[in-house]
Amino acid sequence: MSRPRFETLALAILVAIAALLGATAAPPRANASLTTKATDAQNATNAQNAADERSAVIYPAQSIPLRFDHRRHLETTKLTCVFCHDRAATSRRSADLLLPDAARCDACHGTDHERLETVSAGVGPAKDCGYCHDGYRATDGNAVARAVLPAPHLRFDHAIHYAAKIACSECHAGVDASTVATRAMLPTMRTCLRCHSTSRAPPNKPAGGCDVCHVTVEGSRLQTTFATGKLLPPAWLNGAEHGPDFVLRHKDVAAADSAFCGNCHAEKECVDCHDGRVRPRQVHPNDWLNLHAMASRQNDPNCTSCHREQSFCITCHERAGVSMSGAFANTAEQGRFHPPRAIWTDPPRTAGHHAWEAERNISACVSCHTERDCATCHATAARGGRGGLSPHPAGFASDCRIAFAKNARPCLFCHAPADPALTECR
């Protein structure tokens, strides 16, 4: 099969099967699975984030079917928050229900919620249950819509914050000017970070670390999977947004603050790829065995973040004959991996000479060659080489003293101890 025809055929198959696969991406079923629910929740999370920044993963959707005016109660009636939300002052868990009991309204509105099955109407406007209970109709009798307030997936201790005299509005901004409180008046991560930090705080500071607020599993590791979706870092935090390209750029985030990653990820998740058992396809796509040579040619340092060239790479290359050493050493001119000798290794040094590649991308050389291959030409005659072609950059002789003192082995590899070239390095 000729190459153009091969490529056209392959492309056609690719497009056809992609279209087929895309067609199977059906909309959600009514009896969705756990997977379905999680995905839906994640989509909802994204929508929620776009709308008001409150994570739907942390704060599940809630419903408070009440008519209420916080501003009026706070400004006109001069009530304090804990007058109604009295349990907040002693609450230790985020799951505690802190909505006032309905009986709390009775003193002012003349109602009687003591027995919820036989609630008495109040006086004035409150004589109608619908005055407070949104959606109530006279035909509903004693039944009203119930508030749905799922517990947030957080740790929170209201009592500690109350005792520390932190005003309610510090975290629940906007409530004092609102009617019914909504999720938009719940604190965001940014709110918490005004006092708390994402890393362990000194003992005399407010507690720090992700596990101070977030729910944990396995000790201090955060729980990241909930029925409401997947917990992911916000885009602004440490540049760690887990987008589609994050796997290829996460190294900078990990290098800068690996403890930050460790809040959610166990080390075994790292080694699954970095010291892995199966090729990670996000990094190494299909046919990588053939493709990797070109990737290495272009920029081999990418490879060294996971692979040690002189053990992982070279053992396979020696077995496959892609090496100058080993039982299947490929030293023949025909089938060379590199350009012909006249261009690649012989003088004069022209545009296709290996020296440019060695200077630019020495790691790629190291994946196939042993030191002996280089020493053959670069070592001095006294060390068994063919003439000591210097690979050193300009000005090297004046900088070699420290390196020689720390480890002289590579110097002595090419230079005999009595070599005058080493005089400046001693």
Add this chain to the structure above:
Amino acid sequence: MARRRLRTTAATFRRSGPGPRLCVGAVAFGAALSRPAGAYDATVDATFDAQLYQVTSPFGSPALSRHRYTETLSLKVYDLQGDHDPKAPELDAVARLRVDTDFGVSPEERDPTNERAFVPGLQTTPLDIMMAYVEGRNYVGGLLGFRLGRQYVVDALGWWSFDGGLARITTPVHVAFETYGGFEQRGGLFMLSTSRFEGDGVSRGSRNGVPVDLDTSYLEESRLAPAYGFAVESTGLTWLSTRLTYRKVIDRDTVLVSPFADSSGNFATTGGDRVSSERVGWAGTLTAAGLGSLRGDVVYDLYSQRTSEYAASLDGTPFPALALGVDYEYFVPTFDGDSIWNWFSHFGTTTIQGRARVQPVHGLTFALTGGVRRFVTEGDPATYTATTANATGSTSADSSLYDVLGSLDAVYKFARGTGSLRLMDEQGDRGKRRGGDVALRHFFDDGRYDANGILSLYQWSDALRPDGDVASFSYVVGGGYRPFPKTRVGIEWEHSMNVLVGQRFRALATIDFTVL
């Protein structure tokens, strides 16, 4: 991960947790400092993978049969001190073991007396301990933390492993000090170690049984390599995360100096303590809550006396549906102090990239990346001749080689699965590589079953080898079954075809499960 709550006492733990003596001692030490033992949690998980495929030499032969079997077993025991409290002492123990063997390797390839087949360093560690340590945090009023055992260190100096101890002091002024010491994890040693974490540039392992004149670039490694380091870092600040770190590793073995025998037929050797690696690094991140972050790092190699890496990134989120970023990176490879290759690189490679993440609709995310990679050459390859370089290597004016980089990633999460698209293109003076994958994972029956497929089309050409212009088409089909929560049995079939080696096949079977 499934967990089982275990009520226990210290005596129970002693019976069930053999481990290295060092780790047991640390547990006792930590337990003595922490609150009385109440309960601990444990997870045990294991993975089994079998892979069958063939590696065909680009020259047609040999063709290697890979019959790989890999098994991992992980244990984590945590909250040994009792119930978790973020402000109270914590004590955990972690271990992970692995068997990684290739039944396609012939015994002759591992026989050092067989000069025609022996491959030095080939699978010297089929069984290794990836990590095994005890960690304590928040001791002495939150001031002290420690780790003992085989552990990883991840920071600006890279991803590294050693056997030993680490202590961390958190001061009341947002500064923490960390120091560690022990022995670098190296292949060829007697402690179920791999060579993954030692400096590159030398082929090293046990030469036991290898004739002195065979594979002379394969260096002896039978002695422990001492290593130590320290770090200063910020703590308790969200807007700033910064760490300054230093590490030194020492080579001790007596090794061949030259791969060639001298005139009398002897091989010169060198020994004694000498630097394997000695580097200092810094990394820091400034975060503006709600806006973005600025990140940077730099690594200086004290042995080769060069800045081996520096990088910076700026990320911003102008709108929830849009994130933008730009990365700058300079990198020049450095090697073990025993290696000659530290002295071959002249300049590093600089890469500048811009990034954008867009989420146009719920569940659909695009990530677009584009940039340039630049390498400065010492002299212009197009006009360079040997006569333009004098004896010290100075040359004509510097020149540059460029690669243009671009990629597009897209992920769509729908009701019962995920679809993704990945396109990439890198081209420049040394050739081009471009292509893409379309992948789909679909769940059935409440996630009990899953199916996945990948289609790939890539094309590449090597400017140094015009005959190496290749197009490759591959597909993967696979599926999995979850008989229990957190347990999956999967199979996968991969078929690749290209004009270089023809058809290639790969079969994979996996089992992942949690014991506790």
